[in-house]
Amino acid sequence: MKFNTDRKWLERRAAQEDRHFISVGGLISTLDPTCQMQASASIPIVETTKTAFVRLLQLTRRDRRLSLEKLAEKADVDLAELVKIENDESFMPGPRTVHQLASVLDLPAKKLMVLAGLLQAKDPSLQQASVRFAARSEPIGNISPEEHAALEEYVKFLNER
Amino acid sequence: MNPKRTMTLNLTDQEMVVLEELSVQKDLSKTALLRQALRLYQMVDARISRGEKLFFEDPDKQKAELMVL
């Protein structure tokens, strides 16, 4: 590729870029000049691991061919809450629910609490592993061999530490 | 760019006509057009393999399912 090597061209373009937000998509994609921010204290920092939490529940449930109803029954938790957990990522589940789910699905309870945003994460590699896991999985549909492998790897990681 | 490999393509007269017409219409070389076709095929195939469905929608908003690859 033949990039422009003219210094003046680069400087001019850089100055133009500095005057605007040129991002399309990505992290800053929702910068909207007309929108106002709510209280800055409520900025969600747990978003990444939360997605992994929901995805982990969904995949484990699908892997064992458990309907939401069956899972609610087995875990002795409220079905409505389970539905909310799977469909609304901003919803914060109760600690008891997370604990029960961990027990029934054979997942480490404390880790699950961290992923759900109920406990503080101390392990920085958890964030990375969570991103990786969520990037390799889908929320709906049949569990593919790739997803199965991703799920196994992630659960192994959670159990090891 | 990635190193390229050469392939000989045997097409019928009819296929060749279509290829040439599409090339003109899309303002693409025949090679570039076939490359686009391959990319589209891979993309559609990957999504259908994941369980998605491909639909066309006519101007009256009637959906018809595209034949699965």
Add this chain to the structure above:
Amino acid sequence: MRQTIQIIDSQTGQPIDAEIFDEITLAHFIETQADWRPVVLEAARALAKDPKRATLIPSHFHWDWTRKEAELKMLALRFYGISCKARLQGIMKVDTVARSCRLPEQQGKPLVYIDYIEAAPWNIKQLMEPLGKRQQFRSVGTRLFEAAVLQSDEEGFKGRLGLHSLPGSEGFYIKECGMTPVGRDPHKQNLLWCEFTPEQAHRYLAGE
């Protein structure tokens, strides 16, 4: 593809060697989440405190990075990165089959569609200023955009390019880059579809 290009070091004001490449891996995406997100959040908090800048605030952070690993195998997609001083400074995803031209004079012809383009937050002046910091590198976004136009040429699309501009970027793509605003897209949150003809693309590359 891996090439040395120049971007501008904000500290010295001088051009500095950087690398542009398209061998993006999942690790790069993880890097953007882990490294960039906290800085964007910090900048958002600072923006929130300054009433003059209160309108430039991210309403939410949602990046659809699910399925990224599968996407990396698609021929139709190309993911670019720019690295400098051993760190990712910008990232871009383009798609060569998803969309085609909408301008009447080139309706239906293929183009390179910029799905996303972003410089690392420490390179964005408007995010660093509220934090009282200087941006690290300049022209990162420019180089990525230039790569998209060059790819369009390489593909045989003659420079044809398309993207959905955010409200805050319309001025940049239309006035500074010279793209044509075609219309608001109801299928994409009414964002403005902007398009390059071959002439416009080459004027941009030549610096007119």
